[in-house]
Amino acid sequence: MARDAQATRERLVSAARQAFSRGGFEGTTVRSIAADAGVTPALINRYFGGKEQLFAEAVAIDLAFPDLSEVDRSHLGVTLAEHFFRRWEGRQGDDLLRVLIRTAATNRDAALRIRTILTDQVGPMVERVAGPARARERAALIATQILGLAYGRYVVGLSDHDLPHATVLAMVGGTIQRYLVDKLP
Amino acid sequence: MARDAQATRERLVSAARQAFSRGGFEGTTVRSIAADAGVTPALINRYFGGKEQLFAEAVAIDLAFPDLSEVDRSHLGVTLAEHFFRRWEGRQGDDLLRVLIRTAATNRDAALRIRTILTDQVGPMVERVAGPARARERAALIATQILGLAYGRYVVGLSDHDLPHATVLAMVGGTIQRYLVDKLP
DNA sequence: CTAACAAGTCAACGGTCGTTTACATGCAGG
């Protein structure tokens, strides 16, 4: 393999994730992505076929939900809140959800992908925990709180001072818990 | 006044709000706004000075919070939830918050404006209701839930089937109530 | 009726975007 094409591909995808998570789809130029990867914009076309396909590949990874089967039923909400919080804080800005939240605002495909995650991953998780009755509503409620938290932190720019770790864990965890198992009206 | 300039201005601002709330700032062209208003793009420059200033004017209105002084203390959350829900559903897509939510994703000024609303309007409202202690955290928590709800409905596209009116009112109302008055950890 | 000014149009500009095409470069196998 000459001049490691696969490594270049991966550098491009990684640079794309970071760029898209900052500027959304329209707000990101292939030229800047290529520059970040230390490469010519023409390569994006050669390897991915275009900006659209690069974006598709940049957001084509799994959510990796935690295993909740061994978690105490009363701590499910806090466990989930902590899971998302760690996920976002851990990676340095190329997390899938951070990319999608920013991008979905102006891109139909990204919005659709969030909806897909909701029905394919959050929904089944809720069903496993709380049974199939009105699982869809519960999943949607949970989504509003999780998305809103990510939006507040990474789009609006709320700081640790506004949303301390402990407060988020306890209060948002409590909210998710209610949405998961409390009786709906 | 010849050919009613003020009416044209207002048509432009209204068209701008709808366009920005669909495509964000970068995703919206002054040409399309002008076309929606039945006018030439050059007029935007004449009246507002440019796209930036038109945007600033399009999002320069007040939030109009409801008067909560006469509301039963245990119903504050539900009252607020209903207030926002009605606000969004009432107008046909040119509501300020709907514009800002979509736009803030790729525009620093819009994100800053949300933060300003938070500190200038939501914060004081929380202080009035729950006292000054940790009002900032409470306001931020409420913001995550309200923004997430709007994001779910208008960006992700969650339907009435996913988020029925009654469910949102009761459950999200309950969440806001908790964020307003419950003890923080 | 007509001059004068506000309201609006028109065509063109410089710039930037995504993409394409032709060309340069460097590693592998004979």
Added chain:
DNA sequence: CCTGCATGTAAACGACCGTTGACTTGTTAG
């Protein structure tokens, strides 16, 4: 060693963007 192909570059393209300045149209005051 050198030939061939994968890897990458350079330059140009057409399209579209926001903006500008000169021009046209309509209204209204005298």
